[in-house]
Amino acid sequence: MSEINAKIIDQKIISTHITISREIKNSIDLKLGCQAKLKTPRDIENKSVLLNIKLILATPTDDLKAELIADIIFELDYVPDDYNIIAEQKLIPLARTSLFETLDEILVAMGYKKMRLADKISQ
Numbered sequence: 001m002s003e004i005n006a007k008i009i010d011q012k013i014i015s016t017h018i019t020i021s022r023e024i025k026n027s028i029d030l031k032l033g034c035q036a037k038l039k040t041p042r043d044i045e046n047k048s049v050l051l052n053i054k055l056i057l058a059t060p061t062d063d064l065k066a067e068l069i070a071d072i073i074f075e076l077d078y079v080p081d082d083y084n085i086i087a088e089q090k091l092i093p094l095a096r097t098s099l100f101e102t103l104d105e106i107l108v109a110m111g112y113k114k115m116r117l118a119d120k121i122s123q
Contacts, residue, residue, distance in 0.1 A: 004086055004090065005076070005077045005090075006074045006075070006076050006086070006091055006094060008094060008095075009073050009074065010073040011070055011098060011102070012070060012071045012072075013068060014070055016069075017066065018065070018067075018103075018106065019065045020065075020110070020112065021064070024064060025063070028059050029059060030058070030117070030120060031057070031059070032056070032057055032121060033055070035053070036051055036054070036087065036095070037051070037053075038083055039052070040083050045079070046079075047075060049073070049076065050071060050073050050074075051072045051073075051074065051095055052069075052071050053069070053070055053072060053092070054068070054069045055067070055068045055070075057103070068103060070095070072095045100118035101117075101118055104116065104117055104118070
């Protein structure tokens with residue numbers, strides 16, 4: 001069986017909490033925590049899944065602390081044999097990247113420079 005592809009078709013931020021220093025540095029160390037729950041479709045032919053994800057991000061000095069909770073709907077190429085493997089290998093990494101990009105946009109709207117958090121975490 002070929003590798004499964006997944007794409008985000010909808011993302012809804014349920015909750016955000018952000019605390020950031022007025023003088024945050026460009027170079028920061030980040031700690032990351034992530035919890036996720038996958039809801040599979042009842043219809044076995046349905047190729048979409050819902051991932052509820054809680055992302056916690058912080059610096060050791062507490063210059064930045066953020067918590068985002070979101071529901072993200074993915075569309076898959078086909079119905080997988082094991083949803084848990086797909087969630088770990090594909091869905092959670094895609095969701096985290098999307099949420100980091102969203103957090104960057106929120107921080108820019110708050111008046112801070114774009115931090116490119118997704119790039120910092122994927123390194």
